Amino acid sequence: MINSINSAAELIAQADALIVAAGAGMGVDSGLPDFRGNEGFWKAYPALGRARLDFSSIASPHAFRDDSALAWGFYGHRLALYRATVPHPGFALLRAWGERTEHGASVFTSNVDGQFQLAGFDPQRVLECHGSIHHLQCMRPCGTDIWRADGFVPDVDADACRLRNAPPACPHCGGLARPNILMFGDGEWLERRAAAQEARMQAWLARVRRPVVVELGAGTAIPSVRHFSHSIVQRHGGRLVRINPREPQVPGARDVGIAMGALDGLQAIAAAMEQR
Numbered sequence: 001m002i003n004s005i006n007s008a009a010e011l012i013a014q015a016d017a018l019i020v021a022a023g024a025g026m027g028v029d030s031g032l033p034d035f036r037g038n039e040g041f042w043k044a045y046p047a048l049g050r051a052r053l054d055f056s057s058i059a060s061p062h063a064f065r066d067d068s069a070l071a072w073g074f075y076g077h078r079l080a081l082y083r084a085t086v087p088h089p090g091f092a093l094l095r096a097w098g099e100r101t102e103h104g105a106s107v108f109t110s111n112v113d114g115q116f117q118l119a120g121f122d123p124q125r126v127l128e129c130h131g132s133i134h135h136l137q138c139m140r141p142c143g144t145d146i147w148r149a150d151g152f153v154p155d156v157d158a159d160a161c162r163l164r165n166a167p168p169a170c171p172h173c174g175g176l177a178r179p180n181i182l183m184f185g186d187g188e189w190l191e192r193r194a195a196a197q198e199a200r201m202q203a204w205l206a207r208v209r210r211p212v213v214v215e216l217g218a219g220t221a222i223p224s225v226r227h228f229s230h231s232i233v234q235r236h237g238g239r240l241v242r243i244n245p246r247e248p249q250v251p252g253a254r255d256v257g258i259a260m261g262a263l264d265g266l267q268a269i270a271a272a273m274e275q276r
């Protein structure tokens with residue numbers, strides 16, 4: 001373990017660009033609930049447990065059509081939670097490491113919580129592959145507009161998981177608005193915003209020469225983040241530091257796996273950097 005932590009510190013010190021690739025495990029150390037498995041999910045949302053609604057059932061356009069107060073109860077609660085969450089100190093470590101590199105840091109995340117922007121990362125350097133809870137779109141949708149959710153303050157009955165106030169409306173057709181998040185069985189997600197983020201990421205990647213990917217809390221169950229990390233290694237000559245308490249295995253001998261949680265792993269690397 002000490003060897004891999006020292007190797008990670010070395011890789012980060014030698015890189016000309018830092019790429020942060022984050023999955024759900026990144027948020028756990030900020031106190032955010034883990035939706036993996038029904039047990040953890042229903043502990044966070046007991047009303048959904050009583051209704052035997054799992055994550056994939058409530059996180060779907062069907063749930064908004066079927067019972068918009070319930071679906072917005074779930075998403076409204078999360079929106080308020082993410083707005084109020086203080087990102088854990090690992091975010092600041094990553095920012096500091098990025099600032100020391102020639103090209104700075106970029107972020108690829110499957111999280112919709114907006115925590116990287118909240119932690120002070122440049123919004124122009126964040127790619128949210130599953131969208132963002134801080135942005136809304138029309139349910140139908142009547143057009144391709146995506147707008148910020150700032151004006152919507154959800155009032156949620158947490159015991160019942162129901163929205164008490166009016167849900168947000170589409171400014172164009174007046175119909176129900178929903179989060180601009182890629183849900184399960186979702187054919188209506190508007191990807192224009194994520195596509196623009198992707199284009200900016202690709203333009204930045206074309207300039208970097210020795211990127212290091214620090215991947216955090218990204219499991220094999222939702223593989224989009226791991227696919228991205230591997231593409232940086234394969235197509236951009238990057239090196240990979242994978243921090244994951246349960247699945248730390250890495251594909252190549254030059255990559256580094258650290259079997260720790262996100263914050264513990266980042267703090268261990270920071271300590272190793274100070275010893276260098």
Ligand SMILES: [Zn+2]
Nearest residue numbers: 138142170173
């Ligand atoms: Zn509309």
